[in-house]
Amino acid sequence: MGDIIFGLIAVTIGIGVSYGLYWLLNALLSFLPEKILKRVQWIAFLTPALVLVTLVLLVPIVQTFIWSFMDKRVENYVGFDNYVALFTDPNFLSVLVNNFLWVLVVPAITVAIGTAVATLTNQVGPTREKIFKTLIFMPMSISFVAAATIWSLTYAYVPPGRPEVGVLNSIMVGLGLEAQPWLTISDGRLNTFLLMAVLVWLQVGYSMVIISAAIKAVPEETLEAARLDAANAWQVFRHVILPQVWGSIMAVFVTVLILVMKIFDVVLAMTGGNFDTSVLALEWFRVFFESREIGPASAIVVVLFVLIVPLMYVQIRTVKQQEELR
Amino acid sequence: MSTLKRISARFKLGSTLTLLALVVVWSLPTLGLLITSLRRRSDAEVSPWWDAVIDPLGTVWSTDAYQTALESGMLDALINTFAVTIPATILPLMVAANAAYAFTFLNFKGKEVVFSLMVGLMVVPLQAALIPVLRGMVWLQKAVDIQLLEPTPLPGLSIQLLPCHWRFTSFATTC
Numbered sequence: 376m377g378d379i380i381f382g383l384i385a386v387t388i389g390i391g392v393s394y395g396l397y398w399l400l401n402a403l404l405s406f407l408p409e410k411i412l413k414r415v416q417w418i419a420f421l422t423p424a425l426v427l428v429t430l431v432l433l434v435p436i437v438q439t440f441i442w443s444f445m446d447k448r449v450e451n452y453v454g455f456d457n458y459v460a461l462f463t464d465p466n467f468l469s470v471l472v473n474n475f476l477w478v479l480v481v482p483a484i485t486v487a488i489g490t491a492v493a494t495l496t497n498q499v500g501p502t503r504e505k506i507f508k509t510l511i512f513m514p515m516s517i518s519f520v521a522a523a524t525i526w527s528l529t530y531a532y533v534p535p536g537r538p539e540v541g542v543l544n545s546i547m548v549g550l551g552l553e554a555q556p557w558l559t560i561s562d563g564r565l566n567t568f569l570l571m572a573v574l575v576w577l578q579v580g581y582s583m584v585i586i587s588a589a590i591k592a593v594p595e596e597t598l599e600a601a602r603l604d605a606a607n608a609w610q611v612f613r614h615v616i617l618p619q620v621w622g623s624i625m626a627v628f629v630t631v632l633i634l635v636m637k638i639f640d641v642v643l644a645m646t647g648g649n650f651d652t653s654v655l656a657l658e659w660f661r662v663f664f665e666s667r668e669i670g671p672a673s674a675i676v677v678v679l680f681v682l683i684v685p686l687m688y689v690q691i692r693t694v695k696q697q698e699e700l701r
Numbered sequence: 702m703s704t705l706k707r708i709s710a711r712f713k714l715g716s717t718l719t720l721l722a723l724v725v726v727w728s729l730p731t732l733g734l735l736i737t738s739l740r741r742r743s744d745a746e747v748s749p750w751w752d753a754v755i756d757p758l759g760t761v762w763s764t765d766a767y768q769t770a771l772e773s774g775m776l777d778a779l780i781n782t783f784a785v786t787i788p789a790t791i792l793p794l795m796v797a798a799n800a801a802y803a804f805t806f807l808n809f810k811g812k813e814v815v816f817s818l819m820v821g822l823m824v825v826p827l828q829a830a831l832i833p834v835l836r837g838m839v840w841l842q843k844a845v846d847i848q849l850l851e852p853t854p855l856p857g858l859s860i861q862l863l864p865c866h867w868r869f870t871s872f873a874t875t876c
Contacts, residue, residue, distance in 0.1 A: 386784060439829050439833060492720070513727075676829045691821050
């Protein structure tokens with residue numbers, strides 16, 4: 376009970392003070408004459424955001440970059456040693472391959488299934504549409520670690536001789552095949568693909584909602600015109616709907632892509648990065664939290680950062696395009 | 702044949718069946734978890750969860766799992782969840798709404814640059830900033846003598862799967 380009250384007070388004070396900050400900034404500026412006020416008013420609105428971004432993002436990123444050229448306890452500069460060590464380590468190269476596979480597979484499949492579901496639900500009438508959409512969207516509200524727990528029931532493996540409890544292995548046994556310890560099979564990166572299924576399962580709901588909204592916004596006249604020209608359902612979708620929702624599809628694609636670049640929780644909770652499933656973010660976690668090697672950990676994160684930089688450009692462009700559409 | 706076709710078209714049979722199949726696949730993992738949570742541990746270890754669906758009367762249903770979870774500190778974790786979620790929802794909205802107003806209605810030098818910077822930084826992996834931020838907190842903790850990273854028993858953060866909370870705090874003490 377005491378905890379609840381303490382938490383409540385802390386939350387209230389935190390929010391109250393933050394609001395008060397804006398109020399104070401505004402009040403201070405209001406003493407200025409009209410002419411100057413117009414020019415400096417943005418300070419009141421933007422300063423807190425700028426200060427936060429600088430303190431918890433910009434400065435730390437620069438710091439991390441500097442640390443990536445230092446040793447484990449960040450006492451001496453070691454030049455490019457950390458990076459050389461990373462790129463000559465076969466384990467790290469395998470991690471890069473995994474990241475690459477994640478990026479290649481998950482966003483594409485997520486967007487494809489999302490588009491398919493959005494198109495199909497658009498055809499079946501409002502009642503069924505609501506039910507189907509709710510059920511597909513439901514995993515979105517589940518945290519990554521909880522999803523990993525849920526899926527471990529699907530991939531569960533028990534030693535031979537005991538009854539099967541996993542869905543996948545029960546199907547295998549039902550088909551007369553042998554049960555497999557799924558998450559330990561790294562041949563062809565099978566276990567990584569099984570982990571990807573979890574993320575696709577989580578993200579399709581998001582992709583469906585955005586794309587569905589875009590499909591509903593497609594003007595009826597364009598569909599009508601296509602039908603008058605005797606276009607069949609596929610042609611209507613391919614040549615009329617798809618071009619008009621392409622912007623939304625790309626926005627979803629980029630969002631999922633960014634998420635996948637940083638993927639971490641699912642892998643940690645399901646395999647702990649063992650059996651060749653590790654990814655960059657998890658590798659960073661291991662080196663930093665388990666080995667406490669700050670320099671090498673920073674180097675890993677800088678590699679991840681460099682890989683993400685092109686996405687920053689894409690992100691800025693996407694947001695600006697959306698701005699212009701309004 | 703033509704009647705069948707007409708009925709199929711009227712009820713959108715193809716789309717509905719496809720969606721139905723997808724929804725079943727999508728819901729099965731969660732359903733499995735729900736049913737497993739309502740069974741005894743000894744049962745869940747030796748028989749798959751759909752046995753309980755096939756034979757609901759022959760299954761022993763129990764809420765022991767929920768009781769165990771509550772007793773092992775789930776309530777504390779729940780409080781923590783709210784203590785983190787509520788400010789983490791309201792504060793970004795507050796900061797973002799104000800910033801958005803500045804970007805939309807006010808004119809100032811370097812607006813485009815700052816805007817691009819903010820949007821671009823959305824993409825940055827948090828890990829890139831975490832080590833220095835953690836160190837900063839430790840420094841702040843020493844400077845103002847408020848326990849920011851006190852190793853309190855927070856079962857919500859140290860999920861049984863991964864004792865990542867103690868790692869975090871034990872690191873913080875040596876930082």
